[in-house]
Amino acid sequence: MTKKMLSFTILFLFLFFNNSKLQAVPVPVKLPELDKTLAIKFANMALKCIEKEYPNKPSHVMNNSSEIKRPRDFHPAFYGCFDWHSSVHGHWMLVRLLKIFPGFKLESRIRAALKRNITKENIELELTYLNQPNRKSFERTYGWAWLLKLAEELYTWEDKDGKKLYTHLKTLADKIAGSYINFLPRQTYPIRTGVHPNTAFGLLFACDYAKTLKNKELLNLVTRRSLEYFGKDENSPSEWEPGGEDFFSPSLMEADLMTRILSRSEFLQWFSNFLPGFEKSSLLKPAIVSDRTDGKLSHLDGLNLSRAWCMADILKLLPEGDKKVEIIKNSIKIHMKATLDNIESGHYAGEHWLASFAVYTFSRLL
Numbered sequence: 001m002t003k004k005m006l007s008f009t010i011l012f013l014f015l016f017f018n019n020s021k022l023q024a025v026p027v028p029v030k031l032p033e034l035d036k037t038l039a040i041k042f043a044n045m046a047l048k049c050i051e052k053e054y055p056n057k058p059s060h061v062m063n064n065s066s067e068i069k070r071p072r073d074f075h076p077a078f079y080g081c082f083d084w085h086s087s088v089h090g091h092w093m094l095v096r097l098l099k100i101f102p103g104f105k106l107e108s109r110i111r112a113a114l115k116r117n118i119t120k121e122n123i124e125l126e127l128t129y130l131n132q133p134n135r136k137s138f139e140r141t142y143g144w145a146w147l148l149k150l151a152e153e154l155y156t157w158e159d160k161d162g163k164k165l166y167t168h169l170k171t172l173a174d175k176i177a178g179s180y181i182n183f184l185p186r187q188t189y190p191i192r193t194g195v196h197p198n199t200a201f202g203l204l205f206a207c208d209y210a211k212t213l214k215n216k217e218l219l220n221l222v223t224r225r226s227l228e229y230f231g232k233d234e235n236s237p238s239e240w241e242p243g244g245e246d247f248f249s250p251s252l253m254e255a256d257l258m259t260r261i262l263s264r265s266e267f268l269q270w271f272s273n274f275l276p277g278f279e280k281s282s283l284l285k286p287a288i289v290s291d292r293t294d295g296k297l298s299h300l301d302g303l304n305l306s307r308a309w310c311m312a313d314i315l316k317l318l319p320e321g322d323k324k325v326e327i328i329k330n331s332i333k334i335h336m337k338a339t340l341d342n343i344e345s346g347h348y349a350g351e352h353w354l355a356s357f358a359v360y361t362f363s364r365l366l
Contacts, residue, residue, distance in 0.1 A: 029329035031312075032336050034362040036105070039097050041344060042355035043106045046090040047113055049081040049352045057083045061134040074129050077122040082352040085143035085196070089356040091117065092150040095165075096359055099157055111161055118165045123172050130175055140183065141202025144176045148209035155213060173209075177218050180206050184221055190229040192254075194246025194303070199229060200257040201248055207260045226261045230254050234273045242287045247302030247357075249283060251275060252310035259313045267317050279324045283307065284331040286338035295349040301339040302350075305357040308335040312364040336361065 056071045056079070072079040078087035094110045104110070130138060139147075151173035154166035180202075190199035203222050210219035236251040255274060258267055275281060286307075287300040311328050318325055336358075343354045 029326055029333055031329060031332055031365050032340070032362070033365075034100065034359065036101060038340075039101055039359075040105055042359060043094060043097050043104070043110060045344065045351055045355045046081075046094050047106070047109060049348075050087055050090045050094075050113060050117065052080045052352075055082060055348070059084065059138060061138075063133055074125075076125050077117045077119070078126065082348065085139055085146055086353040086356075088143060088150055089146040089353065089360075092146060092153055093356040093359045095150065095153045095157065095162070096363065098159075099153070100363075114165055115161065118168050120168045123168050127172050127175055130172075130179075136179075140179070140197070141199070141206075142196035144179060145202045145205035147176050148173060149205045152209045152212045177206075177209070177215060181218060181221060184225045187225075192250045194241070194243045194248045194250055195299070198248050198250065198253055200226075200250070200253040203229075204253070204257045204260065207257070211260075223261055226257055230258060231270070235276065236274050238275060238281055238283050241283060242300065242303055245296040245299045246287075247299040247306060249303065249307050249310065252283060252307055252314075256310040256313045259317055264317050268319070271314070279327045284327065286335045289339075289342070292342060292345045292350055293347045298345075298347070298350040298354075301342060301354055302357050304335040304339040305354070305361045308332045309357075309361040309364040311335075312361070332365075 053070065053072055058071050058074070060067070060074065062068065075084055075087075078084050078091070081087040081090045091114065094114060098104055098107060098110055129135060151166065151169050154162050154169060157163070157166075187199070191197045192199070203226050206218060207222045207226070209215070210222060233254065236254070238249075238251040241249055241251060251274075255271060258270055258274075262270055271278070275283075278284075286304045289298060289300045291297045292301070308331075311332050315325065315328050315332075318328075339354070340358060343350065343358060345351060
């Protein structure tokens with residue numbers, strides 16, 4: 001080998017190894033944060049819709065002709081926001097914002113709206129509706145889950161109004177918790193869809209509620225059924241996602257649930273079997289929303305946000321130095337960026353619910 005060739009080889013190896021070392025150090029990704037400006041925008045959207053009765057999509061089975069009534073007659077607390085469940089999580093979001101930002105600019109308006117809707121009388125009428133014939137599957141389990149999340153948020157709020165509102169809501173939350181306890185032993189198979197009936201999501205929020213309120217019966221049942229439904233799952237077909245109207249990732253929502261059910265070491269082993277090679281998964285790429293005027297297609301904005309919150313929960317259990325950490329952080333960032341600027345789109349199809357998903361996602365980043 002000539003001196004010239006030797007010098008070139010040494011230079012090549014020097015540059016190769018130096019560049020490799022540089023590339024091996026990931027650039028830290030800064031995750032988005034919820035500031036007051038964005039919070040005010042979201043709160044205004046919820047305040048506008050929780051008392052907006054129409055348009056409305058009631059999930060109502062009529063027992064007879066006397067039940068041809070307006071939504072507010074059946075649901076005096078949660079008649080707005082296009083449908084019952086969106087109204088419930090709109091109320092949740094307003095409570096959450098008051099807790100995050102004490103002295104919030106819109107605080108007086110929010111408190112007044114909460115007090116108008118979550119009254120003892122209104123909740124009694126909501127409960128009466130659920131106790132009528134043919135209501136067993138009403139809002140099962142998506143609306144159930146959000147009702148328990150609202151109850152949990154009020155229960156943990158060290159505030160005079162919050163405590164009173166929780167007292168009003170408690171009877172309805174107890175009813176929903178009882179509905180889970182009655183239903184889960186009879187649900188032989190989980191529902192693995194990307195929309196409302198998704199079993200993993202219903203169990204996730206029920207688990208949080210049961211832990212916070214120390215409801216041992218509900219917690220034990222949720223834990224047992226989660227393990228029976230999902231504990232042995234492997235090689236999730238995540239490449240089939242997303243579906244055209246998904247607002248949940250069936251794969252990631254299941255993984256998020258298991259962050260609550262399994263110990264850290266158990267989860268890491270389960271996750272490696274369930275989503276092997278996750279750092280190269282198509283789930284890391286945000287969904288494309290082609291038409292935000294379409295109520296079903298705009299679901300994909302919600303998918304981007306719910307994927308982000310699921311990944312945030314998974315991130316908390318990954319060990320320091322795991323190569324997936326920065327990859328997941330970057331995916332969270334781009335998923336949120338894909339939707340946050342489009343929540344206030346001018347179209348009610350998304351505006352009646354997406355802000356709640358955004359605030360919940362931010363809450364999982366804390």
